[in-house]
Amino acid sequence: MLHTFVAYVEDLPGVLTRVASLFRRLNININSLTVGRSERAGLSRLTLVCEASAEAGHRIRASLFKLENVVDVDDIAQAPSVTRELALIKVGANRTTRSAIFELVEVFRARIVDLTAESLMIEMTGVESKIEGLIQVLNESESPILEICRSGKMTMRRGHHTSSVLRAMGTGEDDPAGLDNPDGQPLETLDDRVASEPE
Amino acid sequence: MGTNANTQASNAHLTTPTRLTGAEIVWATLVGEGVTDVFGYPGGAILPVYDALRKFPIHHTLVRHEQGASHMADGYSRASGKVGVCIATSGPGATNLVTGIATAMLDSIPIVCITGNVSSKILGTDAFQEVDITGITLPVTKHNFLINRTEDIAPAIRYAFQIAKSARPGPVLVDITKDAQQGTAIFDFAAAKPRPVRPHPMRKIEVSGLDHAAEMIRNSKRPVILAGHGIIESGAMEQVRTLAERAQIPIALTLLGLGAVPASHPLNLGMMGMHGESWVNHAIQEADLLIACGMRFDDRVTGTTATYATKAKKIHIDVDPSEINKNIKVDQPLIGDLREVLEELLPRISGRDGVAWLKTIDTLKGASAVRDIKNLPDLGHLYAAHVIHDIWRITGGNAIVVTDVGQHQMWEAQYYHHEQPRTLITSGGLGTMGFALPAAIGAKFACPDKEVWVIVGDGGFQMTSSELSTIAQEKIKINIAIINNGYLGMVRQWQEFFYERNYESTPLVSPDFVKLADAHGIAGLTVRTRAEVESAVNQARSTPGAFLLNFMVEKEESVYPMIPVGAALHEMIRRPGNDPLLESPDDK
Numbered sequence: 057m058l059h060t061f062v063a064y065v066e067d068l069p070g071v072l073t074r075v076a077s078l079f080r081r082l083n084i085n086i087n088s089l090t091v092g093r094s095e096r097a098g099l100s101r102l103t104l105v106c107e108a109s110a111e112a113g114h115r116i117r118a119s120l121f122k123l124e125n126v127v128d129v130d131d132i133a134q135a136p137s138v139t140r141e142l143a144l145i146k147v148g149a150n151r152t153t154r155s156a157i158f159e160l161v162e163v164f165r166a167r168i169v170d171l172t173a174e175s176l177m178i179e180m181t182g183v184e185s186k187i188e189g190l191i192q193v194l195n196e197s198e199s200p201i202l203e204i205c206r207s208g209k210m211t212m213r214r215g216h217h218t219s220s221v222l223r224a225m226g227t228g229e230d231d232p233a234g235l236d237n238p239d240g241q242p243l244e245t246l247d248d249r250v251a252s253e254p255e
Numbered sequence: 256m257g258t259n260a261n262t263q264a265s266n267a268h269l270t271t272p273t274r275l276t277g278a279e280i281v282w283a284t285l286v287g288e289g290v291t292d293v294f295g296y297p298g299g300a301i302l303p304v305y306d307a308l309r310k311f312p313i314h315h316t317l318v319r320h321e322q323g324a325s326h327m328a329d330g331y332s333r334a335s336g337k338v339g340v341c342i343a344t345s346g347p348g349a350t351n352l353v354t355g356i357a358t359a360m361l362d363s364i365p366i367v368c369i370t371g372n373v374s375s376k377i378l379g380t381d382a383f384q385e386v387d388i389t390g391i392t393l394p395v396t397k398h399n400f401l402i403n404r405t406e407d408i409a410p411a412i413r414y415a416f417q418i419a420k421s422a423r424p425g426p427v428l429v430d431i432t433k434d435a436q437q438g439t440a441i442f443d444f445a446a447a448k449p450r451p452v453r454p455h456p457m458r459k460i461e462v463s464g465l466d467h468a469a470e471m472i473r474n475s476k477r478p479v480i481l482a483g484h485g486i487i488e489s490g491a492m493e494q495v496r497t498l499a500e501r502a503q504i505p506i507a508l509t510l511l512g513l514g515a516v517p518a519s520h521p522l523n524l525g526m527m528g529m530h531g532e533s534w535v536n537h538a539i540q541e542a543d544l545l546i547a548c549g550m551r552f553d554d555r556v557t558g559t560t561a562t563y564a565t566k567a568k569k570i571h572i573d574v575d576p577s578e579i580n581k582n583i584k585v586d587q588p589l590i591g592d593l594r595e596v597l598e599e600l601l602p603r604i605s606g607r608d609g610v611a612w613l614k615t616i617d618t619l620k621g622a623s624a625v626r627d628i629k630n631l632p633d634l635g636h637l638y639a640a641h642v643i644h645d646i647w648r649i650t651g652g653n654a655i656v657v658t659d660v661g662q663h664q665m666w667e668a669q670y671y672h673h674e675q676p677r678t679l680i681t682s683g684g685l686g687t688m689g690f691a692l693p694a695a696i697g698a699k700f701a702c703p704d705k706e707v708w709v710i711v712g713d714g715g716f717q718m719t720s721s722e723l724s725t726i727a728q729e730k731i732k733i734n735i736a737i738i739n740n741g742y743l744g745m746v747r748q749w750q751e752f753f754y755e756r757n758y759e760s761t762p763l764v765s766p767d768f769v770k771l772a773d774a775h776g777i778a779g780l781t782v783r784t785r786a787e788v789e790s791a792v793n794q795a796r797s798t799p800g801a802f803l804l805n806f807m808v809e810k811e812e813s814v815y816p817m818i819p820v821g822a823a824l825h826e827m828i829r830r831p832g833n834d835p836l837l838e839s840p841d842d843k
Contacts, residue, residue: 070389070401077393111580118577121455124398124418 058087059113060132060139060211061104064094066125074123075102082116084108088141088208099127103211136214142207143187144169145178149199157199164190175202184209272443277405277436278303281369282311284412287444290340292700294318294327298344299384301371303436316700316729319721321348323693325355325426326719328366330697332359333680334655334705336490338419339366339697345373346384349430350391354687356426357395361684362511363488365424367415368392374434375403389430397425405438409447421452422592423575424488457576460591460599468546468570468587469603475544475568477612478504481527481556484511484683485549485573485593487676492516494597495548501601503609505616507535509550510668511683518652518672524616528556529818530665534619536824541615542567549573549593552582553684554820562823572596637785639663639738639808643670645788646708646736649796654706655680655698659691659715662744665814667710689718692735696722699731706734706796713739713765723775726801734795735803737768740810748813752828772803779803 065071072091079086087105094101108116113131120129149157150173157176161168166180180190187206194201268275269287281304285293294316297305308315318324321343328339343352349370359366373382389401398418400411408431415427472478486495492515499506499522506516507527516523524535536558539545545567550556557563560583569585571578572593579588589596643666646654652672657680658664664681673679680698682690691711699707716737726733738744747761769779778798782791782805795802816827 073390074393081394114579115577115581118455118457118575118579121457122397122575122577127453 057108057110059106059108059116060137060209061106061117061120062130062132062211062213063102063104063120063126064096064099064128065091065102065123066127067093067098067100068125071100071125072102074125075104075120078116078119078123079104079106082108082112084112084116090208090210103209105209105211130213132211132213137211138214139183139209139211140181141184141187141209143178143180143190144203144205145180145191145194145201146170146175146203147178147194147199148175148202150174153197153199156197157194160190160193160197164193166190268442269444272441272446274439275442276303276307276439277408277431278307279310280405280408280440280442281412281431281436282307282313283442284409284444284447285313285340286311288338288413288416290338292316292331293340293342294324294331294697295342295369296321296324296344296348298346298348298371300345300373300433301342301348301369301436302344303433304342304369304371304431314700315342316696316725318693319724320719321351322354322689323696323719323722323725325352325366325368326358326687326690326693327697327700328368329355329359329362329364329690330657330680330694331701332364332366332697333362333694334677334698335701336677337365337701338416339364339701340369341366342369344371344384345388346386348384349386349388352428353392353395354685354689355693356392356428358682358685358687358690359426360395360397362682363424363484364426365419366426367412367419368426368428369412370428370430371436372401372430372432375432376434378403378432388428392428395426396428399428399430401430401432403432403435405435405440408435408440409442409444410449413444413447414449417449417452422455422458455576458574458590460589460596464587464589465596465600465603468589468600471544471568471570471587472502472504472546472604473607477538477542477567477615478502478544478546478609479524479538479542479567480504480506481509481539481545481547481550482506482512482515483509483548483550484515486512486515487549489549489574489593491549491594491597492676494594494601496520497601498546498597498604502604502607503613504546504607505538505609505613507531507539509553509556509683510681512550513668513679514673514676517674519674522613526668528553528824529558530669530814530816531556532669533816533827533829534616534621536818536827537619538616539564539567540823540825541619545569547571547573547585548597551575551578554582555683557583558818558824558826559821564824635784637783637788637806637808638812639666639740639806640670641785642736642738642782642788642806642808643667643710646710646792647671649789649792650706650708654678654708655695655702656708656710657681657691657695657698658709659711660686660688660745661712661715662740662748662812662814663710663712663738665745666738669814671710688712688715691715692719692722693725695733695735696725696729696731699733703731707732709733709735711735711737712744713737713741713768714743714763716768717765720771723772723777723801727775727777731801732799733801735772735801736795737803737805738808739765739768739805740808740812741765742810744812745814747811748817751811751813752817752819768803768805772801777801777803779805781805781807783807 091102169179170177324341328341332339373385570587571585572589695709743761772779815830
């Protein structure tokens with residue numbers, strides 16, 4: 057199953073290697089990894105997505121905590137959360153093919169952030185499936201994709217959870233009674249519903 | 256030994272902030288952490304530190320190979336419970352430490368390794384003797400530091416000590432660039448204190464778990480305590496014993512758990528696992544409850560996990576949350592320091608009638624329970640089992656025994672009965688040949704008043720035999736028993752059982768070990784028959800200096816019983832025939 061770990065780590069040289077090395081040692085491929093500053097001084101927040109067995113989640117989280125530079129770890133698992141990814145896509149397009157791209161960008165609620173005579177750059181934020189969708193449509197269009205740059209996933213739990221609350225929640229197990237997600241809908245659907253609302 | 260002419264240096268800098276060089280800060284911090292002995296080898300990138308040594312009350316043992324330094328720090332720690340310290344230079348000096356660091360990592364031994372590195376200005380330029388030792392040791396240390404500023408040295412070393420000994424102990428490496436050693440900074444020992452240990456949030460003792468565990472113990476008919484190394488590291492000997500006695504639960508030990516419960520204790524069944532006694536493994540397979548105390552269900556104690564103790568519910572008490580459900584799925588984890596958990600659990604435990612189960616185990620022992628190797632008729636053969644049994648008898652079981660890895664290690668575990676913790680020092684997890692001799696030197700420095708025996712094979716001895724020079728230079732008293740069978744014995748045994756006796760690359764030509772010892776100024780004796788064993792051991796013990804005994808034992812003897820890799824715990828290879836060595840009654 058897909059695991060999403062959110063961790064607060066000390067902002068020091070080599071910390072990312074220590075985190076990545078843990079997954080290397082377990083022979084687990086990291087699907088996506090984003091790191092950046094957090095609301096806590098001196099701490100970076102990372103979101104790491106990987107494929108591993110359901111039982112492995114507990115052990116990975118326990119092992120991440122053992123790293124001296126790791127301060128907090130949350131295993132999002134299936135808990136209600138918002139996941140986003142940022143993509144920059146450069147497309148080859150001239151005066152005549154450009155307008156078709158503009159239409160697509162409108163439909164996907166993306167933005168044009170750069171425009172030259174031969175190319176344009178699209179910025180898009182959303183869930184993975186939405187970005188994949190835009191890429192697929194672009195691939196089927198006349199305009200060739202020249203470059204894709206994707207940030208990888210960033211995840212945050214829904215609701216009023218500060219990072220210290222996350223820590224107190226501790227186990228990172230699935231929402232036991234489905235209280236936050238009474239319909240038991242897959243999260244992607246929930247995300248899509250929100251994402252399709254005007255921002 | 257242990258004396259140092261330079262002890263007059265004042266320790267004022269420990270209480271008053273003082274400007275010191277980085278090199279001086281290294282030693283001052285170690286003194287502040289209570290270090291009295293270090294093991295190391297100088298070289299270019301660590302020379303400033305060595306230059307400052309004479310000002311500080313620390314004894315430095317010059318090793319002959321840096322692997323010896325890390326094993327000595329390890330042996331020092333295992334014997335004393337304190338943090339062992341080793342020092343090496345950059346590049347090859349640092350990489351030579353790695354096997355010893357990994358050995359300490361696998362067995363959760365607290366050591367601090369200090370390495371020099373090239374100056375920070377040329378770091379990363381492939382300078383002479385430069386190596387990325389923090390990168391190399393990342394997976395075999397609990398944590399490591401690359402320090403390139405003088406003012407960071409004291410906080411890093413103090414933090415390293417805290418990490419090494421907190422929670423599940425382990426090795427920590429501090430790599431210090433040469434310019435950081437040469438620079439100066441204000442040394443303030445108190446201010447360099449690390450922040451308090453950040454507790455692992457999954458390490459909490461829950462009342463519901465304790466209640467459930469107590470109920471499981473109360474309801475069990477056939478419980479077994481699995482006693483591991485964590486008992487010794489946590490200092491929970493008394494608590495485990497109380498649990499066993501109060502609820503009448505028999506105890507099986509791991510290799511590294513030997514000594515945690517006295518061998519003579521009536522509830523102590525002995526060692527479990529690959530070369531454990533048959534009744535111990537049978538008891539585990541028959542049990543309806545296993546209480547794992549500070550052990551990690553290593554593959555050497557479980558056999559194949561699919562068939563392991565299928566009838567038993569499992570309680571797992573461990574300080575490391577990542578050990579829970581790693582190898583064996585357990586029913587009730589109790590995550591925390593073993594002693595603290597047991598102190599919470601014990602008030603919930605009341606008397607239990609264990610007679611029927613203990614009687615069943617006694618029956619399991621059957622004819623193989625007792626073996627009289629003392630009374631075996633002398634047919635001119637010398638068995639390693641005899642030698643080790645005699646050393647046990649003559650030393651009264653009171654020596655610190657340091658073993659290497661292989662057949663002799665298993666025979667030691669079977670025939671030397673340890674009554675006290677920290678009296679068996681052996682590389683269990685990594686299985687590092689060459690460990691014994693240097694680790695014994697470390698143990699002797701930790702416990703100068705204790706009798707220290709090395710039990711080592713002819714193969715492993717030659718991996719680190721250069722440390723004989725260290726013994727000679729330091730003039731320390733260690734007794735060395737080489738179990739010499741002319742083979743890499745355990746590998747040969749596997750070839751015998753699993754590779755159709757194709758003894759490829761296991762026969763071993765060795766030097767005359769007695770002459771080798773003599774060349775180092777160390778006395779020695781070769782022993783070929785059982786009749787000579789007692790007087791030889793006595794001669795070794797009564798000789799003031801180190802002594803080497805070269806026991807020429809039976810060449811193709813195997814360790815029994817044995818669980819083949821991939822087999823279930825109860826599917827043991829037993830000694831063929833009715834060999835009285837293992838099968839005769841009345842061994843007391």
